[in-house]
Amino acid sequence: MGIWTKALATAAVATALMAQAAAAQDVKIALVVKALGIGFFEAAAKGAEEAAAELGDVEIIYTGPTDTTAEGQIEVINSLIAQGVNAIAVSANDRDALVPTLQKAMERGITVISWDSGVAPEGRMMHLNPSSNALIGNTIIKLAADHLPEGGDVAILSASATATNQNIWIEEATKVLPNYPGINLVATVYGDDLADKSYREAQGLMATYPNLKAIIAPTTVGILAASQAVTDAGKIGEINVTGLGLPSEMAGAVASGATKSFAIWNPIDLGYAATMISYNLVKGNAAAEPGAEIGMGRMGTATLDQGNEAAMSDPFTYDASNIDQFKSIF
Ligand code: RAM
Numbered sequence: 001m002g003i004w005t006k007a008l009a010t011a012a013v014a015t016a017l018m019a020q021a022a023a024a025q026d027v028k029i030a031l032v033v034k035a036l037g038i039g040f041f042e043a044a045a046k047g048a049e050e051a052a053a054e055l056g057d058v059e060i061i062y063t064g065p066t067d068t069t070a071e072g073q074i075e076v077i078n079s080l081i082a083q084g085v086n087a088i089a090v091s092a093n094d095r096d097a098l099v100p101t102l103q104k105a106m107e108r109g110i111t112v113i114s115w116d117s118g119v120a121p122e123g124r125m126m127h128l129n130p131s132s133n134a135l136i137g138n139t140i141i142k143l144a145a146d147h148l149p150e151g152g153d154v155a156i157l158s159a160s161a162t163a164t165n166q167n168i169w170i171e172e173a174t175k176v177l178p179n180y181p182g183i184n185l186v187a188t189v190y191g192d193d194l195a196d197k198s199y200r201e202a203q204g205l206m207a208t209y210p211n212l213k214a215i216i217a218p219t220t221v222g223i224l225a226a227s228q229a230v231t232d233a234g235k236i237g238e239i240n241v242t243g244l245g246l247p248s249e250m251a252g253a254v255a256s257g258a259t260k261s262f263a264i265w266n267p268i269d270l271g272y273a274a275t276m277i278s279y280n281l282v283k284g285n286a287a288a289e290p291g292a293e294i295g296m297g298r299m300g301t302a303t304l305d306q307g308n309e310a311a312m313s314d315p316f317t318y319d320a321s322n323i324d325q326f327k328s329i330f
Pocket of ligand 1: 219245
């Protein structure tokens with residue numbers, strides 16, 4: 001080997017070693033979702049990757065169980081603790097069941113936050129809500145009521161019965177029901193954020209409540225399945241399916257009229273914001289305590305309330321007038 005070739009080879013080795021050292025110092029942030037294969041969470045992962053690219057020294061580990069169970073998430077979290085990640089940002093399938101495992105993670109020095117669907121305060125440092133829970137609760141009822149001037153029977157098709165986020169939204173929705181006279185909530189059923197179970201539950205609602213006028217699904221999986229069930233049953237125009245959906249998944253239902261309108265916040269922004277917050281906590285740029293202001297990059301600042309919770313932004317309503325602008329984004 002000539003002297004120059006040798007020098008070049010040495011330089012190449014040094015560069016490779018430096019890259020390795022840099023990779024070793026990367027902040028490893030695990031985004032733990034309710035289950036893999038859900039479009040909403042895949043969009044959130046895009047946002048997490050966007051934040052990682054902006055920050056430069058972050059590795060995102062996108063993971064979750066195959067179904068929306070707490071047991072599945074506990075297994076995933078235990079393996080992340082063993083891997084020695086720096087942060088775990090989880091959308092929880094159960095408010096309480098994850099607490100002991102997440103406490104173990106925090107004892108090992110891992111930063112733990114929840115986002116989207118919360119963990120009880122003792123199991124996390126802070127929680128990022130997509131929006132105000134009261135606002136979301138009111139929005140899902142209003143979406144149905146807006147198209148029912150005469151009132152009528154409505155039913156809720158939720159995700160899993162233990163999902164923290166859907167349970168709070170339903171609780172908030174129930175509180176404001178008296179503001180919508182004539183809107184009669186006849187049932188709440190659970191599709192577990194599984195397409196086939198949600199579809200069958202929607203069919204069950206139609207069979208049990210012949211006067212049903214709206215199905216409200218505060219889940220992207222549920223609203224899509226219910227709009228399909230209503231379409232297949234030939235009930236477009238009779239039953240309006242609404243709630244929280246993704247424009248990319250709901251464009252067909254809006255075009256057919258199965259869904260007149262629905263709402264959501266931007267899941268890309270939510271994954272981005274959760275990653276930025278995790279990073280700032282790992283780096284000690286902010287502390288998770290009431291009143292703290294934690295940077296969320298292009299999403300601004302999260303201000304923690306007395307329960308160490310913050311809200312990202314307001315939900316946005318989609319209908320035939322604007323869905324085409326958004327269906328290719330999320
Ligand atoms: C599903 C999940 C998620 C929820 C959305 C609206 O994708 O249940 O947690 O925030 O719906």
